[in-house]
Amino acid sequence: MRRRRSRLSFGALPVLAAFAIVVAGPVRAEVIHVTMEQIAYMPAQISASVGDTVEWDNKDIVAHSATARDKSWDVVIAPNGKNSIVLKSAGTVEYYCRFHPNMVGQITVKARE
């Protein structure tokens, strides 16, 4: 991928410039880790920015889901498994486990500056 881009850059300077901004820009997307343990999300509340990834790591003996109440996303995480989403829009999202609705979490998503 990178090799391909650098070859292109010889003939396409604007592409190289855009690539440089993405790589060296002031903010980089982060991966925020949430553990599922003892039928709870830990931490239950997180803050993130648009473009960040939230990754759930299920340490319980049963499968869980992370399901947005506004239905914008829904992922299932097997026991000892991981799964993730990329946050696409700003706002506060409440989420829960479809299988165990006593598990609840919240993500506050800020717009990227």
Place this chain on the structure above:
Amino acid sequence: MRMSATHLMHTHLMHSGEPNSPRYRETPMSIRIFTRTGAAIAAICLFAGSGFAQTAAKPTDPQIAHIAYTADQIDMQAGQLALKKSKNKDVRAFASDMVRDHTAVNQKALALVKKLKVKPEDNPTSQQLSKQASDKRAELSKLNGAAFDKAYIDNEVAYHKTVNDALQNTLIPSASNQELKDLLTTGLKIFQGHQQHAEQVAAGIK
């Protein structure tokens, strides 16, 4: 179902294997009084009563393991019946969750009793649970369509409530092995989730 099973757990477990002497029945009360008064009095009562409490009021770990396994097995079978009979999407999703989760918990329980070298011991509470479950299964088997869905999900709400009450009030406090206690505690949280899920499904199919 709910009342009778809860009542059953308490009565059988409180008096199993012990004579009906008033002295035995006094023990839980002395502990209760103790918690309301000072720590010193409590400690004395606790020491004085601990022998009775253990023999008269507590199921043993092998009995607890058997009760927990039986209770799990019952709900798994109810889920399998629902998957055979129901066409309702939410009921079927719930039933398959029950089969999957209770299978996972039971596998964990079996691995633990093997590790601890505990041999699950049949007891009146397990027997009564099995008897009630087979009666309920016979009742549900005769129903179809929406009538089945409602009866199944209402029973799931009641059953999880009964089991959760028993776990919280009898089985977890009585378990002496810490790993068994931990597994029961995790089980309680899972089943509290099932109870809420069942309540949601029940509200949706009315």
